Amino acid sequence: MPRFTSSFARALRTSLLASLLALFAIAHAQPTEIQMWYALTGALGEHTLEQVEDFNASQDQYRVVADFSGTYDETMVAAIAAFRAGTAPHIVQMFEVGTATMMYAEGAIKPVHELFAETGVPFDPDVFLPAVRGYYSLPDGRMMSMPFNSSTAVMWVNDDALEAAGIDPATVSLETWEEVREVARQVVDEGGADCGFSMAWPTWTQFEQFSAVHDIPLASLSNGLEGLGAEMLIDSDLHVQHVQNLIDMSAEGSFMYGGRGNAGDTLFVSGECAIVQGSSALIARVNREAEFDWTMHMLPYYEGTPNAPLNSIIGGASFWIMQGPDRSDEEWQGVAEFFAFLTTVEQAQKWHVDTGYLPIRFGIYEELEVEGFYDENPGLDIPYLQLTRGEATDNSRGLRLGNMPQIRAIIEEEFEIALEGQQSAEQAMNNAVERSNVVLRAFERANR
Amino acid sequence: MRRRTLFRNKLLPFLLLAPQLAITIAFFFWPAGQAIYQSLLIEDPFGLRTEFVWLENFQIVLSNPLYLEAVRVTVIFSTAVTLLAMAPALLLAVMADQVIRGATGYRTLIVWPYAIAPAVAAVLWLFIFHPNIGTIGQGLRAMGFAWDYRLHGDQALVLTIFVSAWKQVSYNFLFFLAGLQSIPKTIIEAAAIDGASPMRRFWQVIFPLLSPTTFFLLVVNIIYSFFDTFGVIHAITQGGPGRATTTLMYRLYRDGWVNLDLGGSSAQSVILMAAVIGLTVIQFRYIERRVHY
Incomplete structure (x- = not known):
């Protein structure tokens, strides 16, 4: 056997x-x-x-x-x-x-x-x-x-529009918001372009990137990286000041709101707006469609902000x-x-x-x-240099907030209502914080 | 004695009804039942953690002041769209009814817009009214009028109402025209012989006789303005600026598909379903009484 x-x-x-x-x-x-x-x-x-x-x-x-x-x-x-x-x-x-x-x-x-x-x-x-x-x-x-x-957010500048307004694009400084506003106003006043300044992805460029560059928190718990309990903090003085500045720019005609999502991109490639903050990934479209000389600049900061400018986020x-x-x-x-x-x-x-x-x-x-690639393609290194600028802090490492698409829409809504003149900058930010926190708590509950 | 046709076969009526019933069950009752069930749950988008919460979703939705704001927007939007879609259609139908030469040509032209999808219609109007690239939009700005629907809520609302109504005019026109043509000429001639002016003939003879059509269109247009205008709003304003064009339907879409809040958006769709059923019942009970068939 x-x-x-x-x-x-x-x-x-x-x-x-x-x-x-x-x-x-x-x-x-x-x-x-x-x-x-x-x-x-x-x-x-x-x-x-x-x-x-x-x-x-x-x-x-x-x-x-x-x-x-x-x-x-x-x-x-x-x-x-x-x-x-x-x-x-x-x-x-x-x-x-x-x-x-x-x-x-x-x-x-x-x-x-x-x-x-x-x-x-x-x-x-x-x-x-x-x-x-x-x-x-x-x-x-x-x-x-x-x-x-x-990608990261950068500032796209139409050099031809600046030149038409009597500004030398080679020497112009656009490092601070004060300078950006001044140049945008001059471009519109001198007829360089109909619109001085605008932006795509309003929440991303004006709040998420803005907070990182200025080393202030967008939300608690390191912008949510450390847990589900984060709360929004965009009602700080600097955030409110920034929204007020944009409202003032809109009133004086140097800023034209381009709408949500990537709607603002068109304002730049069509030549309508001299300065547009948007994604660095726009480059493929700019190369194909823009019929003017342009340069890429880093995101500006408010003069005198401690530790600014810091790195942007992705x-x-x-x-x-x-x-x-x-x-x-x-x-x-x-x-x-x-x-x-x-x-x-x-x-x-x-x-x-x-x-x-x-x-x-x-x-x-x-x-x-x-290899000299960036000498042949000037500007392509700007996103990289901006992203690696300074020593990243809890405010500039990134963000991780539940239901973020919804929070983006909330902030855009409140921002638009403020631009329309129906609420103050402070009210807008308070409402945005309050409503976003409800969304964050709902996410926390569903994912507990 | 009345003659009656008798069908002896008991099964045949059910067999004949079966296809329609199957479609209604598969595409209406089943999803509606799912929505009602989902509205009682709080769940993460992937369905990994589910909590049965009874009516809490309804409580959250109805206690939200922004939801009530969307109700207000929807009432204004739907009323305006329904009126603006029906009144011009009636006017056009009355005029087309009197045209003798080239009548088919006119009719075809008026019916055309109905063949356009809402989103495409919205984009076409965008090319006209966009403040930067639209012909009329640019013109308005050049004339010193602060036209920018991306920034001014009332302008955005007016624009979306116009586009939504424009699309529906053709549909209404077809039905009004058919209704007008079914009114016996003899009645109108009799009224004319009696000395009634054209205006009087229209309001006292034609309009009452047209009431079944008008009533039918009223119901259809209200339902259209509630549900089918999504594409227009999505393409032009995405509910903005602020919340100026966020109707109940758009809010539901955003909560469900962008915010992935399945329970909350199901609760909203159940509320919306109840509202439309309620509206239709009211219309049949109170307005239909004044309709002459």
């Missing part, structure tokens, strides 16, 4: 081995598919696909299939709906304000640090710039999502890994390999040069600087 058993066992082992080998053969013949949803449009979308194709061409074990899933907001809603239906993609591109929502969705996402630990793919989060890394990491440094396209999006039924180790391995590929100096540098998004890791800026 024992002999029979052992020969049976041997036969079994052999056949098992054979079928395992067969399985491997199948696995190799058919690359493992990784689903990815992205939200970038136009040229930026094409460059995203290029990165994916580069990865697919670099090996034959995995294939990333990238699908466009609508704007950032639409992608977020679609990803959530897909998760609820059990059909979430492996990777989804999520804008920065969705970070808190995703981070607290334990069970719906797979943290990046966990992915790399489990798959054994080498990964060093320290290669990323601190401003990028901090935005997507837990307070203890564990990285939750994969940085990809990071915008843009990162890649989140979504859980789903029947995820295999092979698939996780593929996701990890793909992320590691995107992070290589070569790919990250190509992305930066192609799109104008920030060089998100160390080693790119330095290399391009030596």
